[in-house]
Amino acid sequence: MAGSPRPRPGILEISPYVGGEAKIAGVARVIRLASNESALGPSPRAIAAYKAMAGEMFRYPDGHSTALREALGRHHGLDPARIVCGAGSDELIGLLIRAYAGPGDEVLYSRHGFLMYPIGALAVGAKPVAAPETAFSADVDALLAHVTPKTRLVFIANPNNPTGTYLSRDDMQRLHAGLPSSVVLVIDAAYAEFVQRNDYEPGIELVDAAENVVMARTFSKIYALAGLRLGWAYCPPAIADVLNRIRGPFNVSIPAQAAGIAALEDVASLDRAREHNEIWRPWLERELARLGLALTPGVANFVLVHFPPGPRDAAAAFRFLQSRAILTRRVAGYHLPEHLRITVGTEEEMRAVAAAMAEFMAGA
Numbered sequence: 001m002a003g004s005p006r007p008r009p010g011i012l013e014i015s016p017y018v019g020g021e022a023k024i025a026g027v028a029r030v031i032r033l034a035s036n037e038s039a040l041g042p043s044p045r046a047i048a049a050y051k052a053m054a055g056e057m058f059r060y061p062d063g064h065s066t067a068l069r070e071a072l073g074r075h076h077g078l079d080p081a082r083i084v085c086g087a088g089s090d091e092l093i094g095l096l097i098r099a100y101a102g103p104g105d106e107v108l109y110s111r112h113g114f115l116m117y118p119i120g121a122l123a124v125g126a127k128p129v130a131a132p133e134t135a136f137s138a139d140v141d142a143l144l145a146h147v148t149p150k151t152r153l154v155f156i157a158n159p160n161n162p163t164g165t166y167l168s169r170d171d172m173q174r175l176h177a178g179l180p181s182s183v184v185l186v187i188d189a190a191y192a193e194f195v196q197r198n199d200y201e202p203g204i205e206l207v208d209a210a211e212n213v214v215m216a217r218t219f220s221k222i223y224a225l226a227g228l229r230l231g232w233a234y235c236p237p238a239i240a241d242v243l244n245r246i247r248g249p250f251n252v253s254i255p256a257q258a259a260g261i262a263a264l265e266d267v268a269s270l271d272r273a274r275e276h277n278e279i280w281r282p283w284l285e286r287e288l289a290r291l292g293l294a295l296t297p298g299v300a301n302f303v304l305v306h307f308p309p310g311p312r313d314a315a316a317a318f319r320f321l322q323s324r325a326i327l328t329r330r331v332a333g334y335h336l337p338e339h340l341r342i343t344v345g346t347e348e349e350m351r352a353v354a355a356a357m358a359e360f361m362a363g364a
């Protein structure tokens, strides 16, 4: 039959994911606060482990990421057989959707949830369904009200990007209790290590208690290995088996496996990153609040700032910061056109962004 190749229905509806900007033309030294990368950079032990593998790059990696899964198992007290590693948690999110949803199915998430959920749904011909939020936080009742016989997966980023809000252990349990057992609940805990709240649980308890819950994690955030692409999922055995059938046979590279193990072993670096975040996120929140800006109370390594309409709106703030060589993230694609997301960076970067924002709000 004549004509040009056509992708499957849904694919041309996808607006490609746009990552945070990393460069400003003509500016050599840019302050990058647009992608929630770690402020302090990777563990020196992870860097050493990565370099040590340079001579091995002609070999295929261990396709089962065995040593890494065992290290994750030891570190978190989990059965390594139930862990599946991937090239970033993005890969695992995509695989889960591919495995459990298809044309005519629905994938449920919350309105300001991470964009890879609707993108993944459309990629397999499924329908992304966004439940409304309350105060920029996932709303359990609204999510449950949007479950239909077609719902196959529910995705909750906990804490969520870009809002920074989280669901408590009780709320997550209530969400799970209200779902049919045939629906997969994916708890995407990419920012779990940053959360310092007694009522937070990253998802391990629910995975252990149920056959339909998966917890996704990443080395991109607190472990500062975003460029290596390394994530993992803790799954019920049957779901681990499904993911292992469809993932690429060598989906995690040799240096990523080695650096991941070394990063896990460097507990002091993790503690430093967490302490840094606990100092500088509240500091930045206070500085921005003092300028009269509204903030969504977040628990991860970024802040969501709300700008009023008018001459000092989010677009103007973004441009002003950019003119000061500071890159932040516009989040209009998340239905938040009046907000900017600012990642917690180094002390110097935080002082620079606070000073620039003071200048902007003073009408410079």
Ligand SMILES: Cc1ncc(COP(=O)(O)O)c(C=O)c1O
Residues within 6 Å of the ligand: 035, 036, 087, 088, 089, 090, 091, 114, 157, 159, 160, 161, 188, 190, 217, 218, 219, 220, 226, 229, 230, 231
């Ligand atoms: C909530 C959430 N999940 C998953 C990811 C993807 O992380 P990875 O780098 O592991 O693919 C991100 C990255 O921004 C995220 O914010």
